[in-house]
Amino acid sequence: MSWLFKSKPNPSPEKIANQKWENYGRCLITEQKRPNAVMRLFCFPYAGASASVFLNGWSKTLPPQIEYISIQLPARSTRIDDPVSTDMRTLAKEIVKEMAPLVAQDGTPFAIYAHSLGTLVAWEVAHELKRMKLAMPKYLLFSGRGAPATQQPFNDRIDFKLPDKEFAQVCISQFGPSPGLVDKQMWPLTLPPLRNDIELFYSYTKPRMRALRVPICVWGADGDPISVSSQIETWETFTTQAFTTRSLPLASHQFSSHPTFLKSLTEYLTALIVQCRKERLERDADLEFTT
Numbered sequence: 233m234s235w236l237f238k239s240k241p242n243p244s245p246e247k248i249a250n251q252k253w254e255n256y257g258r259c260l261i262t263e264q265k266r267p268n269a270v271m272r273l274f275c276f277p278y279a280g281a282s283a284s285v286f287l288n289g290w291s292k293t294l295p296p297q298i299e300y301i302s303i304q305l306p307a308r309s310t311r312i313d314d315p316v317s318t319d320m321r322t323l324a325k326e327i328v329k330e331m332a333p334l335v336a337q338d339g340t341p342f343a344i345y346a347h348s349l350g351t352l353v354a355w356e357v358a359h360e361l362k363r364m365k366l367a368m369p370k371y372l373l374f375s376g377r378g379a380p381a382t383q384q385p386f387n388d389r390i391d392f393k394l395p396d397k398e399f400a401q402v403c404i405s406q407f408g409p410s411p412g413l414v415d416k417q418m419w420p421l422t423l424p425p426l427r428n429d430i431e432l433f434y435s436y437t438k439p440r441m442r443a444l445r446v447p448i449c450v451w452g453a454d455g456d457p458i459s460v461s462s463q464i465e466t467w468e469t470f471t472t473q474a475f476t477t478r479s480l481p482l483a484s485h486q487f488s489s490h491p492t493f494l495k496s497l498t499e500y501l502t503a504l505i506v507q508c509r510k511e512r513l514e515r516d517a518d519l520e521f522t523t
Contacts, residue, residue, distance in 0.1 A: 253287060257330035258311055262301045263291045269299035271370070271508050272342040273501070274331070276350035276357075277302070278376065278488070279433070280412075280426035282309035285489070294498055297505050301334075303327060303353070308425035316428040320436045324356035328364060331357070335367040341508050344369045345497075347488040348376035348458075349433055355380060355470075359440045368446055371504060372471070375451035375493070376485060378463035379470050380439030389434075392427040399423060447474040449500060451493060455483030 255261045260274075261283045275286040283302035291300045305323070306314035317323040335342055346354035351374040361368055390402055400413045400423065412422030448471040452459035461479050468475045478500075480492050487493045 256334055259304055259327050259330045260301050261287060261304050262299060263287050266299035269340060270297040270505050272299045272301055272340055274342060274344050275300060275302045276346035276354040278348035278350050279429035284309060293494055295501050295505060298501060307428050318431050318435055320352065320356050320432060323353060324360040327357050328360040332366055341370045343371040343373055343504065345373040349429060351377055352380055352436060356440065358444055358446065372446050372448045374467065375488060376459050378466040382466045390430050392430045396423055443470050443472050445472050447471060449476045451478045451480060451496065453480050453482040453485065453487050456485040458485055
């Protein structure tokens with residue numbers, strides 16, 4: 233179960249300062265703002281990861297008609313000095329506060345993508361958007377785990393308050409070695425967000441179970457116990473709209489950067505672009521007719 237740590241570790245403060253990223257706030261970061269985008273995709277990273285997992289190449293790999301906005305959680309990367317968040321709903325409110333002006337700004341449709349633990353954050357964000365009576369995502373695109381309250385992603389409960397050495401050893405035994413866990417010099421950057429996300433998961437005991445009127449598509453991997461078909465299909469009762477699943481012939485849980493997944497996601501996003509353009513043309517035609 234090395235899925236949490238197969239990505240590159242959070243960049244050092246020096247590298248952060250040299251990144252040419254743009255932002256819409258502390259939580260919302262993009263490689264490049266695209267005011268003429270057909271749609272926006274808000275991307276939620278998995279446990280221990282920073283926004284950089286979606287900022288280093290996604291916009292060059294996936295359809296260019298979309299503006300990709302990655303969620304930067306506190307206590308890591310560009311927010312390394314921010315206090316950690318230990319309550320999922322409080323975190324969702326913080327994210328929605330920054331999303332609100334953007335989703336209401338110009339009527340550009342948007343979707344949400346999230347992988348693994350990020351799906352739980354994204355689910356709470358979607359409910360918070362509804363609670364605030366803001367624009368809702370046209371689609372929820374999830375990967376890497378089942379619906380809230382349906383599974384335990386760790387073999388054994390992890391004590392996130394252990395000293396660094398013991399905590400790193402426990403995580404290595406659970407998830408396998410990675411540069412961020414093996415190299416002690418990287419612990420100050422790697423361990424705090426990981427501790428926070430594990431604590432955040434354990435504190436998430438009362439997820440919102442009411443289905444949303446938003447289509448859901450979920451990707452899983454045939455060789456990943458956490459996202460086999462029986463797990464990802466649990467999302468079906470969380471939507472009153474269309475529900476689809478895509479099972480990939482992969483063994484690793486951390487497949488959000490795998491070419492096979494990116495190809496499948498590109499095909500799905502391309503279809504969404506066509507649909508959004510059609511709806512825009514129909515809306516513009518209606519406005520022209522009424523005037």
